[in-house]
Amino acid sequence: MKHTYILVCLFLFISACSSGKIYQTTSDSGYQAFTGATILNGQGGTPIKDGVLLIRKGQVVAVGPRNKVKIPEVAIIEDVTGKFIMPGIINGHGHVGDVKGIEPGHYSRENLLDNLGLYGRYGITTVVSLGGDKKEAEPLRAIHDSTTTQRARLFIAGEVITGKTPAEALAVVEQNHRLGVDFMKIRVDDQLGTAPKMPAAVYRAVIKRSHQLGYKIATHLYSLADARDLLLAGSDLLAHSVRDQPVDAAFIQLLKKKKAGYCPTLTRELSTFVYGDTAAFFQDPFFRREYDSLTIQPLIDPARQSQMRQSKSAQTYQQQLPTAMANLKKLSDQGIPIVFGTDSGMPARFMGYFEHLEMEMMAEAGLTPRQIITAATKNAAHYLGLKNVGTLTRGNWADFLVLDADPLTDIRNVRKLNGVFISGEKVEK
Numbered sequence: 001m002k003h004t005y006i007l008v009c010l011f012l013f014i015s016a017c018s019s020g021k022i023y024q025t026t027s028d029s030g031y032q033a034f035t036g037a038t039i040l041n042g043q044g045g046t047p048i049k050d051g052v053l054l055i056r057k058g059q060v061v062a063v064g065p066r067n068k069v070k071i072p073e074v075a076i077i078e079d080v081t082g083k084f085i086m087p088g089i090i091n092g093h094g095h096v097g098d099v100k101g102i103e104p105g106h107y108s109r110e111n112l113l114d115n116l117g118l119y120g121r122y123g124i125t126t127v128v129s130l131g132g133d134k135k136e137a138e139p140l141r142a143i144h145d146s147t148t149t150q151r152a153r154l155f156i157a158g159e160v161i162t163g164k165t166p167a168e169a170l171a172v173v174e175q176n177h178r179l180g181v182d183f184m185k186i187r188v189d190d191q192l193g194t195a196p197k198m199p200a201a202v203y204r205a206v207i208k209r210s211h212q213l214g215y216k217i218a219t220h221l222y223s224l225a226d227a228r229d230l231l232l233a234g235s236d237l238l239a240h241s242v243r244d245q246p247v248d249a250a251f252i253q254l255l256k257k258k259k260a261g262y263c264p265t266l267t268r269e270l271s272t273f274v275y276g277d278t279a280a281f282f283q284d285p286f287f288r289r290e291y292d293s294l295t296i297q298p299l300i301d302p303a304r305q306s307q308m309r310q311s312k313s314a315q316t317y318q319q320q321l322p323t324a325m326a327n328l329k330k331l332s333d334q335g336i337p338i339v340f341g342t343d344s345g346m347p348a349r350f351m352g353y354f355e356h357l358e359m360e361m362m363a364e365a366g367l368t369p370r371q372i373i374t375a376a377t378k379n380a381a382h383y384l385g386l387k388n389v390g391t392l393t394r395g396n397w398a399d400f401l402v403l404d405a406d407p408l409t410d411i412r413n414v415r416k417l418n419g420v421f422i423s424g425e426k427v428e429k
């Protein structure tokens, strides 16, 4: 036993010297033990100091303090003393597969894998795509892969359901059902008066049928009145902020009664006006590690910037962002489950980076790092019904982040990614 230990240490030492990386490949036994870190398991409790995260074949076997977890002799030991481990981020409202750089129209299996890789490298280990999903996405869904490789897990909603009549909309529900989606998604919004809004009779029929088929339903909404009626109709997730006015006590009571999640997507609002000038984050090295000058070129074109500054809708969304942020804080204070999401994966909503920006905006709105992390891990999994992800507990996938600094003292420390692991496998840069 002692010899094995010495050999393992020697091996770790040699490979650390030669490659500069501290992580090994999986042992034949499939056991890996990450030792010495402070572990946030995603349940929202007190972090485990000097913890052990024991994994076998991509799944969590045990999490606990060093003296409580028995590490099998055959395990590969990863000493991560001084680091912080938390579950991977779940984006409960993203889009995947269509955008390359900032250009739409690239939907393909290859681009899906590219997008999911990008999310993964930023520590977003699961993405719930709420619409625009085509047949190429179905075989890549989380349900089919026991071990994902170098990419985020994927859940899909198929096509966003639209229709002027219940019959038209129900045909889309059936089409999504045949595709094999994880959720249904509808949009109830007149886009600031520029588009027809789905009538209540139509969305009531869609929600009813979706529930009959066993699907949760996520709804795109804008106004308090629509949010209220959608909850009454049975919506399981409000997939954007209420932005037109402050939420009131009756609405909070209704949200509690319906046990629905609330997904703020603050960066969606940001993206509607931030390119009126040169966005400050274009200089951020954490942004530039994945997005180059060529990609952002169109967004720094003065003519385009001026057009955005003059856009009425951009001005309206900007004016209403403080309402969205105040509503988030109020709902969170009232104990409403906040589900993390960004609406990234649309043009100029930068996948991976926007999730970090969203966490910072949630902090700016007044949420604590602990509340933000809970929204992005346990809540996202629970309120979207995602299986075996979200917390580091026995039987769940070992999707986690190793961080160089404590995310509970500053949410920006989630950027200090020492390693991203999906099914226990390190996502390479």
Ligand SMILES: [Zn+2]
Residues within 6 Å of the ligand: 093, 094, 095, 130, 131, 343
């Ligand atoms: Zn969306």
